[in-house]
Amino acid sequence: MTTISEIPAGSINEALPTTLFRFATAGSVDDGKSTLVGRLLHDSKAILADTLDAVARTSADRGFGGEKGGIDLALLTDGLRAEREQGITIDVAYRYFATDRRSFILADCPGHVQYTKNTVTGASTADAVVVLIDARKGVLEQTRRHLSVLQLLRVAHVIVAVNKIDLVDFSESVFREIESDVQQVGRELGLGSDGISDLLVIPVSALDGDNVVDRSERTPWYTGPALLEVLETLPAADELESHLESFRFPVQLVIRPQGALAPDAVAAGLDVEAYRDYRAYAGQITEGSVKVGDQVSVLAPGQSPRTTTVVGIDFAGASLEEAAAPQSVAIRLADEFDVARGDTIAAAGTVREASADLYAALCWLSPKPLREGQKVLVKHGTRTVQAMVRNVSGKLDLATFKLEAASNLELNDIGHAQLRLAAPLPLENYLHHRRTGAFLVIDPLDGNTLAAGLVKDHPGDHEDERYSI
Amino acid sequence: MSTSLTEETQVTKAGVSTRLSSLDTLESEAIHIIREVVAEFEKPALLFSGGKDSVVMLHLATKAFWPGKVPFPVLHVDTGHNFPEVIDFRDRTVERLGLKLVVGSVQEFIDRGELAERADGTRNPLQTVPLLDAIQQNKFDAVFGGGRRDEDKARAKERILSLRDEFGQWDPRNQRPELWNLYNGRHTVGQHVRAFPISNWTELDIWRYIERENIELPGLYYAHQREVFARDGMWRAVGEVSQPRPDEEVITKTVRYRTVGDMSCTGAVESNAFTVSDVVVEVAASTLTERGATRADDRISEAAMEDRKKDGYF
Numbered sequence: 001m002t003t004i005s006e007i008p009a010g011s012i013n014e015a016l017p018t019t020l021f022r023f024a025t026a027g028s029v030d031d032g033k034s035t036l037v038g039r040l041l042h043d044s045k046a047i048l049a050d051t052l053d054a055v056a057r058t059s060a061d062r063g064f065g066g067e068k069g070g071i072d073l074a075l076l077t078d079g080l081r082a083e084r085e086q087g088i089t090i091d092v093a094y095r096y097f098a099t100d101r102r103s104f105i106l107a108d109c110p111g112h113v114q115y116t117k118n119t120v121t122g123a124s125t126a127d128a129v130v131v132l133i134d135a136r137k138g139v140l141e142q143t144r145r146h147l148s149v150l151q152l153l154r155v156a157h158v159i160v161a162v163n164k165i166d167l168v169d170f171s172e173s174v175f176r177e178i179e180s181d182v183q184q185v186g187r188e189l190g191l192g193s194d195g196i197s198d199l200l201v202i203p204v205s206a207l208d209g210d211n212v213v214d215r216s217e218r219t220p221w222y223t224g225p226a227l228l229e230v231l232e233t234l235p236a237a238d239e240l241e242s243h244l245e246s247f248r249f250p251v252q253l254v255i256r257p258q259g260a261l262a263p264d265a266v267a268a269g270l271d272v273e274a275y276r277d278y279r280a281y282a283g284q285i286t287e288g289s290v291k292v293g294d295q296v297s298v299l300a301p302g303q304s305p306r307t308t309t310v311v312g313i314d315f316a317g318a319s320l321e322e323a324a325a326p327q328s329v330a331i332r333l334a335d336e337f338d339v340a341r342g343d344t345i346a347a348a349g350t351v352r353e354a355s356a357d358l359y360a361a362l363c364w365l366s367p368k369p370l371r372e373g374q375k376v377l378v379k380h381g382t383r384t385v386q387a388m389v390r391n392v393s394g395k396l397d398l399a400t401f402k403l404e405a406a407s408n409l410e411l412n413d414i415g416h417a418q419l420r421l422a423a424p425l426p427l428e429n430y431l432h433h434r435r436t437g438a439f440l441v442i443d444p445l446d447g448n449t450l451a452a453g454l455v456k457d458h459p460g461d462h463e464d465e466r467y468s469i
Numbered sequence: 470m471s472t473s474l475t476e477e478t479q480v481t482k483a484g485v486s487t488r489l490s491s492l493d494t495l496e497s498e499a500i501h502i503i504r505e506v507v508a509e510f511e512k513p514a515l516l517f518s519g520g521k522d523s524v525v526m527l528h529l530a531t532k533a534f535w536p537g538k539v540p541f542p543v544l545h546v547d548t549g550h551n552f553p554e555v556i557d558f559r560d561r562t563v564e565r566l567g568l569k570l571v572v573g574s575v576q577e578f579i580d581r582g583e584l585a586e587r588a589d590g591t592r593n594p595l596q597t598v599p600l601l602d603a604i605q606q607n608k609f610d611a612v613f614g615g616g617r618r619d620e621d622k623a624r625a626k627e628r629i630l631s632l633r634d635e636f637g638q639w640d641p642r643n644q645r646p647e648l649w650n651l652y653n654g655r656h657t658v659g660q661h662v663r664a665f666p667i668s669n670w671t672e673l674d675i676w677r678y679i680e681r682e683n684i685e686l687p688g689l690y691y692a693h694q695r696e697v698f699a700r701d702g703m704w705r706a707v708g709e710v711s712q713p714r715p716d717e718e719v720i721t722k723t724v725r726y727r728t729v730g731d732m733s734c735t736g737a738v739e740s741n742a743f744t745v746s747d748v749v750v751e752v753a754a755s756t757l758t759e760r761g762a763t764r765a766d767d768r769i770s771e772a773a774m775e776d777r778k779k780d781g782y783f
Contacts, residue, residue, distance in 0.1 A: 018490065018491045019488050019489070019490060019491055019494070020489075020491035020494040020495065091626045091641065091644060092626070093622070093625045093626050094618045094625055094626075094668070094669070095618075095619075095625065096618070096619045096669070096671050098671075098673075102491070103491040103671075103674070105669055117646055120646070120648070121646040121647060121648060124648040124649045125648075125649060125650070236488065238488070238489075239488055252501070252504040252505060252508050253504055253507065253508045255534060255535075255536075255537055256537070257536055257537035257538070260537060260538050261536050261537065261538065262531060262534070262535060262536055262537060262538045262539070262566065262567070263538070263565065263566060263567040264531065264565055264566055265535060265536050267565075270536055275536050278536060282504055282533070282534075283501075283504075284497060284500075284501040284650070286650075314535075315532070315535075316531070316532035316533075316535045317535055317536070326489070326494060326497055326498070326501075326650075327489065327493070327497050328496075328497040328498075328500040328501050328504070328533070330535075341508050365646050377655075379651055379653065382505075382508070434649075435649060435650070438648070438649045438651065439651070440648060440651050440653055442653055442655060446657065447653070447655030447656055447657060448645060448653075449645045449646055449648070449653050452646070452648045
């Protein structure tokens, strides 16, 4: 495996286009998470000389590594002054590095403070999440909590990095015991065996770099890939979802220039007459794919689905024959329906009736607790509607995976609730639709985001077992 | 799905043969964000300086609304110390796209005594007041910026939609969690939102995109001959507002700019990158960050960007 290190002049343009892979890290400072992130950035040559010099100076000032010296890689992810002053990590930080095969977006999620909020945020867009475990400590309650949240959020790939393997003398038996514990937790949760996710366990030393970028000779008993190899080869969520799911397209806005055509497009020879009555629906495909000629249904509130045909897929002057998630395009339809922002265009016959009753798991992210009877806003796709919290049916004990009785939810709680919506929405089970099954709960008073919502069931469905843990 | 680490899946059921490239994915994400902001806000504007990131932003906006016009004005905070060729580029671009240009002028604020020139002559930090004034005067409720998270550690923690209070301040401790691709832009009267659609792009992504899309930039991004002198470890252009001290020797060098800001604090780098392909190769092999190499204002302190952002800077 190669890294970006030295790209010979002239070769970069010939190289195959890289793809994008998003992953998050979960764990605490004590697990060596900052060191692992620093190691990935450092060994993949993502850290430039001026940054590395600054880190080396600070390391020396603080006497890192004793007599021997060395660079404290954790400093590479050192945060804001506001954080350093208080010795805490406030927030998810995004970092970037690339290899020959892929560009990576890393959501570095702090562990101790508000771990649920940060893990939920990082995991919501991640193709994979790396969970750290200290080899000396094994599976802790926090590990169980992390894995539980990742299962709930349907993260496709969960990678458990058993770190500080050097501090247990590269012991195979220690690793195997932790591996077995992780898989036991995975079985309890359905993680890795639910047909949606997979679960990998890798022994690493972030401090020395074993099995981070390259396979280590010090763990001869481990024959699997190094962490970066895994990240380079796992399929991204979009690839997996385009197999599973049908076309979904929330309409963002209508493009209808009515003569106000872009001067640069006109100067480039756009046929002004042909575009006089142009009307297309702009949005980002959230799931599946669409072709010209496909039958689609337009879902709008208060109306039964209307079926029509896709006659054009446009993108900035190019006419596409087909497009797939996550492309942003503009779609033209055969019939002149009154389609507006907030409506959804979907593959015909694949969406059930819109519903005003919403059964959901809520990850509560606000210091303001949730109360029964509370009025909130629900943002789903490109539509925001008013809603009322009918009842809270319980909250999850993330360590035991049991549902406990509860009538309100507080910061970092994950619970089940029923909401009544002011207008029906085309809701789908989050388990099978990571985009159309997700929503935000927003405070109508100050506009702040209160919760991440996962649609549990369509009314009338049997309770899904995975969510009734 | 099994725990297999074999080859990447290339063929989907629908027959779409390959995954989007990373550039296409980033482009699609940025266009989605631009459209969300236009749909949800009353009066957006785009910060346009003629710098490469803002040029890419404007290019993305033209693609998002094709064949219609870009449906918002552009806003430039002119320090009065801008490179003349960049101002010329700005005016030509605005003309070509039929846009309205709003200018906030640092010079006018200094002339009126509402801002004081700094001892070091740098005007970049002075842009905040005219920026906030222009936002307020024009009632802009969303302002697009070309900020990228790979530029700085304060930016690394900023949201794609970043809420600012009545004073334009950013509160890093009180940010809304940003989940899936659902952006929450709700704000109260007096607040506004800064939107950063290219948050996830790196400097190399920007250059590869400029190359792929054949986007025109001000000429000073490419290698050219220029009279320069050395100061603070950077090559500074000789110009009206950037004069060498007696002990600073003026020489002619082949240089280019990696960032284009205020002449008084932006340095040039020695370079033989005469074309966009040359620049892509140079950036890929560079060992210095773009701000570290070329911006005196970010060297003021370790938390320079964090402090400026809290005060309402871009």
